[in-house]
Amino acid sequence: MEFLTSPAFAIVGIAAMVGWVFTTWLRVKHGYPLEGSWGQALKPVHNNEAIERLKLLTTENAQLQAELGALKDRVQTLERIATDDGRRLSREIEDLRH
Template identity: 55%
Template sequence: MSPENLALLQELAGPIVAITVIGTVGWVATTWLRIKHGYPLEGSWGQAIHPKTDDQAMQRIALLTSENAELQAQLGSIKDRLATVERIVTDSGYQLTAQIEALRDRDGASSVN
């Protein structure tokens, strides 16, 4: 090996090591985030490898699924009730009743004075 090539290799050794370390740390961080959030990993041939879930995670998933179903049912009920209230308020009979009650209140207040 010539002295020029040896000097060039020594100059590039630091950046090569730094790039290798940064790439490895990035890969480890990406893998950790995928495992933490339940995303499948990739095998050497590109196939999806799903991380194993423990019993606690399965119970949490079941609890969240049932809670989600309950909340969706409540939301549907609230939407139905809101539609009913909107229909009552926009009904002309309701407005007429409100006007009659306002007249009664006005007449009742003037007869008291």
Template identity: 50%
Template structure:
């Protein structure tokens, strides 16, 4: 038998079998609720009380930031209304004329 033909075939079967074994192992881990691991063995979806507490704190912080953003949007709308108001524009024009008068003197 010629080894140059058999060697690539054996390597190919080995690579395919390792890939299939990895897929089956991952499927079993997911099915039974085990956390997946990255290439360094660290859990991708860690479970536990510490992580649940962290998610709770981040959710509270997210709610606080959303409330603050809402108030900032309201304030910004008021500022835009004031700036686009014709009375503000008139006052601004008067002040600019006063400024140009004092520069001329």
């Protein structure tokens, strides 16, 4: 039991605590969320910049989906024009003129 009171044991314990404090400080300094012993967040981080970026990306995604739909319609029309019989296409154009 004498090894539990040796200075080496105390040094290792102190070094472990100093390392834990230093690691926690680095996480806080660089914006990482603090975690408990099982990996759960101790304090959820709500970053306004991240929320705004998510809103912008959602809006951009909706715009791109709409544009993609319009482009698909155009491609279908062009494919129909390219593969249809020329007389039928001429007849449809003339029908549109009248």
